[in-house]
Amino acid sequence: MxxxxxxxxxxxxxxxxxxxxxxxxxxxxxxxxxxxxxxxxxxxxxxxxxxxxxxxxxxxxxxGPPVGRVGKLIGIGLNYADHAAETGATVPPEPVVFLKATSCIAGPNDALPIPRGSEKTDWEVELGVVIGTTAKYVPESTAMDHVAGYCVVNDVSERDFQMNRSGTWDKGKGHDGFGPLGPWLVTADEVPDPQALRLWLEVDGQRMQDGSTATMVYGVRFLVHYLSQFMTLHPGDVICTGTPPGVGMGQKPPRFLRPGQTVRLSVEGLGIQEQRTVGA
Structure with a gap:
């Protein structure tokens, strides 16, 4: 469905x-x-x-976002080895976990605000995993039983706020509009292998990201299991599973979003998002 x-x-x-x-x-x-x-x-x-x-x-x-009343919007950082390399980071020995403010959640085609004072607003196409049943201390073998379905996520990030403003990543991840979800929640029965999905993103018609969930360091099954060791996952929680290479900060020279641009992105079988950037 x-x-x-x-x-x-x-x-x-x-x-x-x-x-x-x-x-x-x-x-x-x-x-x-x-x-x-x-x-x-x-x-x-x-x-x-x-x-x-x-x-x-x-x-x-x-x-609108295909899931309402999201309790937790959980991000996984550096989950593609080639993306980690382009940012100058090493692949972490365990998943990097952060939380995006739920107030950042937006519809798939809503305007994308560039924060005041921002010079490094960046894009990240990601596979979103929607939880369907409560998960706490679940073994990896049954982790997929807790997945209701999947959606496209743009994990929009302000890199200066994220890395240089004396704190965790959250400052650069939670601005209004920084979490477009959708257009659809595609139920898990229609996605037989979440580790075999192509995902891509374009800015003003230029292909910037073009990857596959097959190259994730930590796959969906492991992530659901892993996160459930640290927090209870509830129906409607969404996990953003990381992004492939091609983000703005990885370009040479780096490229970032400004008002008046168009961002299009998709995960195979899950629909297309399109956002027009505006000043906040």
């Missing part, structure tokens, strides 16, 4: 794409795509629906 949320910010309604790619309204069956709606039994209820009987949504409404 391809689940999504549509409507104005803060008032999104749940939807689903039918077999012809048309948007159908799910609000008669679930209040939102959030929390317990992501439990396996409730996803099974949605699978059993005759989508042709659901109200058809006309036009092209705004798409």
């Amino acid at each position: 391809k689940l999504l949320r549509f409507g104005s910010p803060g008032a999104e309604r749940p939807g689903i794409l039918d077999g012809d790619g048309r948007l159908r309204d799910l609000s008669g069956f679930i209040p939102d795509i959030a929390g317990d709606a992501l439990l396996p039994k409730n996803l099974d209820r949605l699978r059993a629906l005759d989508l042709g009987t659901l109200p058809l949504v006309e036009g092209t409404p705004r798409l």
Whole structure:
């Protein structure tokens, strides 16, 4: 299934794409795509629906993030060896974990604000993992049982704030709009191997990132297991699994975003995002 949320910010309604790619309204069956709606039994209820009987949504409404009320937006740093190399870092012996403020979450095509005083706002296409059942101290062998599905993430980062402002990475990761999700939450049954997905990003039509989740240092299964040793993962939590090479700070010379540019990105099978950068 391809689940999504549509409507104005803060008032999104749940939807689903039918077999012809048309948007159908799910609000008669679930209040939102959030929390317990992501439990396996409730996803099974949605699978059993005759989508042709659901109200058809006309036009092209705004798409919001495909998951509502995200409790934790968890980032994994330096999870592609070639990306670590381009930034001058070494591959960590364990996953680097940071949290992005949930207030940074945006729709896939919303405007992307460049923070005031920013000179190094950067892009990062990533595979997002959406948790479907509570995970605490889970073994690696059963970790995938806790995954509801996947989505595209742009882990937007302000590199100067991230690295030079006397703190952890969080200062450069949490500005409003720095966490576009979507367009869809694609359920796990439609992604047989999350470690075999192409992902790419373009700025003003120029391909900057072009990689594969096959080159992750730590894969999805391990990350769910690993994170559950340090924090309880709840339905609707989202894990941003790291980015392949081609970020702005890795260019020679470095290149960063400025207002008036267009960023497009995708993960294979999960849809396309497009953001226009604006001044905050």
